[in-house]
Amino acid sequence: MTETSLTVQVREALGKGAARRLRRSGLVPGVVYGTGPQAIHVAVPERELFRTLQIAGTHSLVDLHIAGGGNGGRHKVLIKEVQQDPVRDEFVHVDFHAVALDQEIQTTVPVALEGEDARADDGIVQLVLREIQISCLPTDIPEAITVDVSGLAVGDVVTVGQLTPPPGVAILTDPEETVVTVSAPRLAEEEPAGEEAGEADEGGGGEE
Structure with missing residues (x-):
């Protein structure tokens, strides 16, 4: 399992206007859930968030250091949701758990x-x-569930129930769901025999 660290800052100013100002300064508004009865609002450096997503994605643990305010400290978190602007391709908001x-x-x-x-x-x-x-357990989260397709042939199907998870990991997805299929390759469509014969007749005759 890949784990990386990320440092964020507690933010006091909330609302859309404050969020826009944060983004203009290179920070992404975020919320950390699960640390107590109230969520912690944080500001995340955009470049560091991008780096963390490249390493950990949304499936691996992140060692989150919250600086400033009375809610500071370190927490093991998962990145639960990342919102991006579809036009500008910029981070809009991030949720940690x-x-x-x-x-x-x-x-x-x-x-x-x-x-x-x-x-x-x-x-x-x-x-x-x-x-x-x-x-x-959070420390047992695998980077991926691997499927070995080396022995599969055309027509074979692999379902969830055939997967072998790592030790300490239980699969919750419906065991009947299809994971992998193997289909026959498409063959190039052959030209109709009549067209080929017609072309041969046109090209084979001499001048009269």
């Missing part, structure tokens, strides 16, 4: 394929289900 390391949580992790280069046939491997819901 603090977790207790000794209590199991439910989260989702991506599905990763391995063994594609070792496959013997030319069937097309399609990843149907890209995320799996799991339950485990």
